[in-house]
Amino acid sequence: MTTHDPIPARLAALKTATTPELKAQWRDLFDREPPPFNRRYLESRLAYRIQELAYGGLKPETIRRLERLGEELDGGDRKKRGMRADRDRPITGTRLLREWQGVEQVVTVTADGFEWQGRPYKSLSAIARAITGTRWNGWVFFGLKNHRGRG
Structure with missing residues (x-):
């Protein structure tokens, strides 16, 4: 006799759930309270969590390996972990x-x-401050990011 696995049905139900229902889940x-992120983020994290609770999470050795790989990338520097990923940075030469x-300002992206x-x-941000004399988010100032988040 086979038992029915309810997890695929729970995952499928996420797509049709209302946002308040997703937040309740x-x-x-x-x-804890849900983060103020978009619906797609909530769905994907809930889907992972449902499967994690049902089938188990990552093995401890996998977690340790991921942490070691992360430390190789950021040298163990916690500040670097929070920095903007290179994939979000414009290509060198842009x-x-x-x-x-009334004055056109031109900035060139360099390797460093x-x-x-x-x-x-x-x-x-340092360039935007030099141009305007006030504090700006440089990514916003140059139109690479909107005021409310990634753009």
Whole structure:
């Protein structure tokens, strides 16, 4: 006699659940408030959690291996873990254009940062501050990210 596995049906039901229903499931499965992310994120994390609880999570040796690989990439530096991924960075040589108070500003993406007016900079925010005299998120200033999140 075979037993019916309810997990595939639970996963399929995520697609038709309302956002309030997804948030209620999040509270049940994670025992905390859901993050303010989009529906697709909630669905994917809930799907993983449902399977993790039903079938078990990653083996301890897999977790240790992933942690070692991460440390190789970031040198164990926690600050680097939170930095913007290289895949989000424009390709070296890209020119970013922004008009500010009637003057066109041109920034070139370099291998290790950015260049503006012949000077190297580590961040777009430093360039935006030099142009405007006020604090800006450089990614927003140059139109690479909207104000509410990734854009």
